Amino acid sequence: MRYSEELIEEVRSSNDIVDVIGQYVHIQKKGSNYMGLCPFHNEKSGSFSVSPSKQLYHCFGCGAGGNVITFLMKYDNLTFQEAVKQLADRAGIKLPDEDNSPQAKALRDKKQILYDINKEAAKYYYYQLRGKSGQKGMEYFRERKLSDETMQHFGLGYANISSNDLVKYLKDKGYTDAQIIEAGLASHDEKMGTHDKFWNRVMFPIQDASQKVIGFGGRVMGDGKPKYLNSPETPIFDKSRNLFGLNYAKNSRAGYMIICEGYMDVIAMHQAGFDMAVASLGTAFTTGQAMILKRYTDEVILSYDSDEAGTKAALRGIGILKEAGIKGKVLDLRPYKDPDEFIKNLGKEAFEERIRNAENTFFFEVRIMESRHDMSDPESKTEFHRELAKKLCEFEEALERENYIEAVAAKYNIAVDDLRRLVASFAAKGGLVKPAERPKSGIQKKNTPEDGARKNQRLLLTWLTDEPKLFSKVSRYVTPEDFSDELYRSVARELFMGMQNGNFSPAAILDRFTEEEEHRQVAEMFNTNLVEIETKDQRRKAFHDIIYGVKLAGYERQKSELKPDDPDFLTKTIQGKKELEKLAHAEISPDD
Template identity: 35%
Template sequence: MSKVPEWFLQELRQKVDIVDVVSDYVQLRRSGRSYSGLCPFHNERTPSFSVSQDRGMYHCFGCGAGGTVINFVMDIEGVSFQEAVIVLAERAGLTVPEGLGAGATQPNTKQQRHREAHDLAAQLYGYILMNMSAGVQALSYLEKRGISRKTIVDFRLGFAPNSQDVLVSALRRRGFQDEELVSCGLAVEMGNRIVDRFRGRIMIPICDKKGEVVAFGGRTMLPDGKPKYLNSPENDVFHKSRLLYNFHAARKFIRQQRTAILLEGYMDVISLAQAGISSGVASLGTSLTEEQAKLLKADADRVVIAYDGDAAGRKAAIRAIDILQGAGIDPVVLSIPDDLDPDEYVRTYGGEAFTRLLGRQTMSVVQFLLDDLRQTANLVSPVGRTDFVRSALQLLAQRATPVEQEYELRNLSQEFNLSVETLKEELRVFTKQNKRHREQSVERTAQSIAAQPLERAVSRASTELLKAVLFDEQAAAYVMEKGLTELAEPLQTALLAQLYAWRLANPTSDPSTFVDELEDEPLVQLASSLFFGDDIPEFSQDLLDDYVRTVERHHLEEDYRVLLRRWIEVEASGDTERAREIKLQVEQLQDQIATLKLPREQNAGGVKEAGM
């Protein structure tokens, strides 16, 4: 996976405490010999995320994420193996081996060229805005909107003039080829030549999590210009569904407060930051995505949705609520008075007023959804009022806590002159319906799990054999000598093959080095799970023989079932000769299965767990 010397990785593992690293992102509590917390990679309310300080590993028993501290930094920060090594080395005060730094900052030449081109473009656009006559109108526009020159510099704002090739010409002089400029989205083809993609627009750099410019948002200067905002196209470096505008700068403030402010537009973020509210981020011209919610989940427990109050903004807020709750984040919705957007409100009343607004005008999800129902309800007619009350009660049954239900029922009672008891009775009907739907869903899930053919015994035996090969050099040699090549599941079999190759090449290496060498994410997850659970036992030959017999018998029984069905089909067809041949094979398999029966199973009718 990497060109990092093994001696350096060993030193890094000794110097870096995985609990300290993970604690920067996850609130951990000691649980026995390990630490546990809510997984930062998926939505959960009950902790299933474990970190072993002794073994230097993490694993989530909910989503399967796991690996070493290097894997954790790769996953949580979205960086390469070498970049994660450098981050951890800097944290530990270690000097990286010569040549590693350059290799890590340029893991992909094409991607690095993309970043270099965008950084140079940001410099050029910024210079034009602040120092050239072509940028005077754009600079005046920003200042009229209350954006200070310091903020312009902080956010690296710029201006792309109407000239068709000012950027193309500049980057050609810096050695960039035309095809590079087109592929990274800074230029477009026009007939036989290429021209600047962005022209006559205020340029807003979009940065990745490390703060490097990877794209732009361009705002038109024309009153009727279309589109109002033009974003860079997606490519190898820029995926708008995976980034949030200003996340790199806002992250430390979000982490301090465990709260983020989710805004609709670039100018909302910039205005709030200038007013001293630094935890604002925005999605990039699209609705909030699951990937963006996962970014926030690592640092925030709560997100204030501060979208525009129009119909489109309310619709986007509802979508964001579902996505944030799906990621395990508690959303609230800010109600901004006078139909103003956040940028307009801050420019009109100031940052302190907006901060007070955050404390006074936030609504819970239930309050916001009830308010949204009210926006479209026909409260003039009796039928419309009845429909609204029923919809409100259904909403309370689905999403409200008992305290919220009590509070809102009293409000509904006063508004519509209905008794609280009548409303509660109707609410109970909806609650029962919801409970029945949930129970049916749970039952279907349970039936699905029960229908899985894999037996506990062979699953346990396969897992223990993987542990034996991973943690015990002598046990690994014995299992390889037995010639076992297939376990219960394809993924386990694939990991076993990788373990064999690793053991032969590294007979005395630390098991964590094996995990760092894996490139396939499902294999990393499976391998990391082996480090957790019960203490690693001593693998005697008798115990290993039990496990091997259990696995071999499992495969023979699968073959037996297939052959038995085939025998029945052939006999039914009237082919007595072929049926006799298959019957003989069935009997041979029965004999083989009987020879593999464990001594302690002689008085049992089924397969029991080996080694238990």
């Protein structure tokens, strides 16, 4: 539904952007704005700015920007309507009835039917486990030492050995074959017709963060293949953007999360009191899942099986966590294979101790590297030291690299000066370590005149929103028609009109541009700041040069649009040039 501009403005103005973003991102006041690490890309130094006066956010690193509605849309993968509703609920604002257009209603109805079908299936599997036909499944869970309370907590169930029990049950509830198939619970072929996807399996309902059942995982009883079967992707189930157990783990107060391989590992850990455990959904750990975890914590402990496959998964997971800007550690489960087995044999206290001593990801990678070398053979040992030096080159920050060089030298009994020289040698050969910043020299990429014109225009728009009192001075020389392209002119028109009426709002202007790239560009127009202005003279010169630059770009554009055979071509060209010459020598100051 497209809400009225007045209602959107009421919702937006009732949700301070600093308060809302502060619930998701750690931001600190710096000057007139708040700064923090960008949640949309990996960075070590904060370039994410939140402006309370403009009610906008902008990342100077990746270019992401927008208002409070945009933030929720991007952060939580919401539609515009979903973000507005969430903010309206937060502010206690009642929204009108949802969009009742045929398309919107059909999409809502479709999703709701899929949620309802999954909920009914979860109930069905739950009661089958506790009935006579579910004895085999119950025996399996009892062997795995799960309590009745735990089985209930996770809604565990059983799919009968018959191939169409669930389909019959759901059809009796009024659902069609097509709907059951779209929910991922049935398949269809000529031989069997519509039949259950899951049968002869213990069932693990998968819930999203808001506790809705969106899919299932099923483990076969006996030696059938595949051992684990998961729901296919559906309009309500995206494996790469959900995690098993997250609906409970997100409320944990541990301060970190543990990600493991399987459903049973998560369930066993929760039963033992480790309620921060989650697992990926039958697929390898993804960047999308890492970004979900980042919403709730800045530290993740990897708890994969201690076999070769688990080690590979951990190494891959370390890279994904680094990419997402999350601090990672690795749980050492040896001599046991997985968390479930470890807890059963050594107990909760021993597992807690392993968590406290979880291994630094760098040293885990080095330990795996060491295991591939024969340390009793001098040649193999030297090769290990070389690989170690190459790996130390990955640290871009000199202080961090030096700390690791010292720690590695002590751990592996290497003379620290020898290791430092070896690292420097590989860095020099491969350019692996970022050199210290030096003044740029040689051939550099040149900005085009269009780039310079747009930058002047962005600077002027930002300056105006920062200091609205300057509008009367700017408007003497510049009009929206002086801006070089249609997007910039549209924004300038909105801003100039708002300033004339005394009710301008950058956050409101942003909502008029719904295309993602346009939205990003408009956000940048209100967040392009001047640097190195320290004196009044520098401020005056910058103000003059920006106004002149905008006017010049406008003149060049308007001249290019005139045709030489236009009777006014010469008059307008000469008049425009005279105005520019006059402006070039004019005294224009923001502080007069």
